[in-house]
Amino acid sequence: MPSDLPKPPDVVCNGLRKVFGHGAQQVEALASTDVTFASGTTTALVGPSGCGKSTLLRMVAGLETPTEGSVLIAGESPRMTSKKGTLSVAFQDPSLLPWRTVRSNVALARKLAGQPADKTAVDDLIARVGLAGFEDKRPAALSGGMRQRAAIARCLATRPNLLLLDEPFGAVDELTRRRLNLELPRLWEKPGATTLLVTHSVSEAVLLSDRILVLSARPATIVADIDVALERPRTARMIDSAAFRQVEHEVSEILFDNKGAGRRFAAE
Numbered sequence: 001m002p003s004d005l006p007k008p009p010d011v012v013c014n015g016l017r018k019v020f021g022h023g024a025q026q027v028e029a030l031a032s033t034d035v036t037f038a039s040g041t042t043t044a045l046v047g048p049s050g051c052g053k054s055t056l057l058r059m060v061a062g063l064e065t066p067t068e069g070s071v072l073i074a075g076e077s078p079r080m081t082s083k084k085g086t087l088s089v090a091f092q093d094p095s096l097l098p099w100r101t102v103r104s105n106v107a108l109a110r111k112l113a114g115q116p117a118d119k120t121a122v123d124d125l126i127a128r129v130g131l132a133g134f135e136d137k138r139p140a141a142l143s144g145g146m147r148q149r150a151a152i153a154r155c156l157a158t159r160p161n162l163l164l165l166d167e168p169f170g171a172v173d174e175l176t177r178r179r180l181n182l183e184l185p186r187l188w189e190k191p192g193a194t195t196l197l198v199t200h201s202v203s204e205a206v207l208l209s210d211r212i213l214v215l216s217a218r219p220a221t222i223v224a225d226i227d228v229a230l231e232r233p234r235t236a237r238m239i240d241s242a243a244f245r246q247v248e249h250e251v252s253e254i255l256f257d258n259k260g261a262g263r264r265f266a267a268e
């Protein structure tokens, strides 16, 4: 990775609100929200199922238009940022193109962002997510965890400095998830990125982030803003530390106290 990468952006949400539908069918997903995500930090968004976490993330990605308010990414709109290829989104469903190989799926991200082909960088990234030797395989020949790693490689191929991760490790078993949780953040933490992570796992939120926002049931409002003051890089050993457990406990308490907010949470 080159050292002259631009500073990761601040993301500023001002009076951001989203209502879906009309009339009696209206669903307010996100109540008017002011929040800033500081340059280079990782923030986890946790909250009950259907509360509006993905909606917030999708508005930051420019995939959903706010009903009110705005998102500014280093002072620019999400669409502008997206066009530059400095923003990347990874969803729970890796959605790799089934007829393309791993290499071709990862390389496509660069092409779509208008960036020049760079086979060396693509193969390097594939190796760094632990898929060396699988470059020419199609997604059907990979396990769920391997597909998610390929999707993360694709997400990082454009060297984004804003990462929007929506349950990116959701579809794998707990053991693989923990391994991915420990290994993959190093890939974006080193070059530097502002990262927003939607997760249903409290321990994943603590392990990966600098800050955890707990959202209420729909319409989502921020009910807690918790600092995760653990050293980086995060290690497996930290998971058993008193400091880790204390934050985990604090987040879980708020989730479960807040209007049944813990319904879909496994307080690991």
Ligand SMILES: Nc1ncnc2c1ncn2[C@@H]1O[C@H](COP(=O)(O)OP(=O)(O)OP(=O)(O)O)[C@@H](O)[C@H]1O
Pocket: 020, 021, 027, 028, 029, 047, 048, 049, 050, 051, 052, 053, 054, 055, 056, 218
């Ligand atoms: N395109 C859409 N049209 C209509 N309603 C929508 C749309 N997208 C989301 N919603 C509604 O907005 C609310 C918030 O959805 P969202 O996906 O943001 O929740 P979430 O917190 O990410 O949920 P989960 O944790 O289950 O993934 C839900 O009630 C959902 O049905």
